[in-house]
Amino acid sequence: MIFFVNHAFFAESTRLSFSKAIPKTATRPGEVFHTDIGVLPTSTFSGYRYFIVFVDEYTRYVFTFLMRKRDEVYHVYEDLRRKVKEKIKYNYTVESEYDDEIKRVQSDNGKEYKKLARIIAKYNTHFRFTQAYTPQQNGMAERRIRMVMEKALCLLFDGHLSGALWGEAVMTSTYLINITPSAAIDMRSPYLLWHNRLPRITKLRTFGCAAYAWIPMDKRAKLEAHAVKCQFVGYDEEDRSGYRLLRLLDCEVIHSRDVRFNEAEFPRFADRVLAALPDERQRPCGCHHCDDHLAKTTASVEAILRDEDAVTKDHLRRRQRRTGEATYSTSSGTNSRRRTDEATYSTSSGTKQIRDLSASEAMDNQALPRTSEGGGSAKGSESSQWRNCTYED
Secondary structure (H helix, E strand, O other): OHHHHHHHHHHOOOOOOOOOOOOOOOOOOOOEEEEEEEEOOOOOOOOOOEEEEEEEOOOOOEEEEEEOOHHHHHHHHHHHHHHHHHHHHHHOOOOOOOOOOOOEEEEOOOHHHHHHHHHHHHHOOEEEEOOOOOHHHHHHHHHHHHHHHHHHHHHHHHHOOOHHHHHHHHHHHHHHHHOOOEHHHOOEOHHHHHHOOOOOHHHOOOOOOEEEEEOOHHHOOOOOOOEEEEEEEEEOOOOOOOEEEEEOOOOEEEEEOOEEEEOOOOOOOOHHHHHOOOOHHHOOOOOOOOHHHHHHHHHHHHHHHHHHHHHHHHHHHHHHHHHOOEEEEEOOEEEEEOEEEEEEOOOOOOOOEEEEEEHHHHHHHHOOOOOOOOOOOHHHHHHHHHHHOOOOO
């Protein structure tokens, strides 16, 4: 009997069941956080490859930060800590220096978290790690990672957008999760519990649609365009009325509140521009934080945009030249007269030559008498008559 039981332990070992209920230990916002790290399928325009979420246990509010490397967790945590301290001091009475600190952080056994736990021990913050191969113990953060990725994928599919917008889609999906009511907090939104105010639903726009951002007066001439075409990629949480926009000319994210949207248009990036974007397979050092590669990529994208701008300007010049053809009508019929304008300019090292002659003028000049006046040469009299002649249409 003992022999059978011992072998059954080896052959029939299974995992124990997990409780679906998550015990709530937080008594105020910013006291307990659950965190986890996700991987972006495609690098962003700025070279971000990872994102980290911090879920406040009391309000279920989600903080999301983009990272280029996993070891940037400490800098991200300092940013989170600053936001939490501002929130607590604004809404609660602080009696000691540690009352506005984060009390506990729940995470997995990642190396970056163990290093962070040693660093932030000075803040009297306790780290609790999960058991190995047991992500169920960090279910709150794991579930938020899944929700963020699913919503981000929906945003990209809806507008048939480029994979380079994964980072912005993740940030936007986080904002949408925070303003959505949750059954875990009595059908209230995390945004309401964290900010103590309702979110502005009228601010919502279609992700990836065309947006035209106003250009300040000191950054443009009076007769230049008053707006620049962008792509809507998210919301500015620091400014309730602000938006995050991707400027199409240089793929730079800007912030603006003076925006007009066209939600029926979804701008596309040129294939040549997308081919020059950061790709982890093309990085010379194999890491995701190669500044030299990013600098070369930026220069390549700018060169492509300059070439396309030059082609566009050349096309406009040709179009203006074609539309400059004039047709004149007379009583006996219609005569076509094409005016050829040729201008050649050079720098200080060359010469400047301007020639503006029409075919009809050249024919009229051939009919002029070529007699010398005042004993001058025939060539000089011819030039004088050319200057004094007039034409009537």
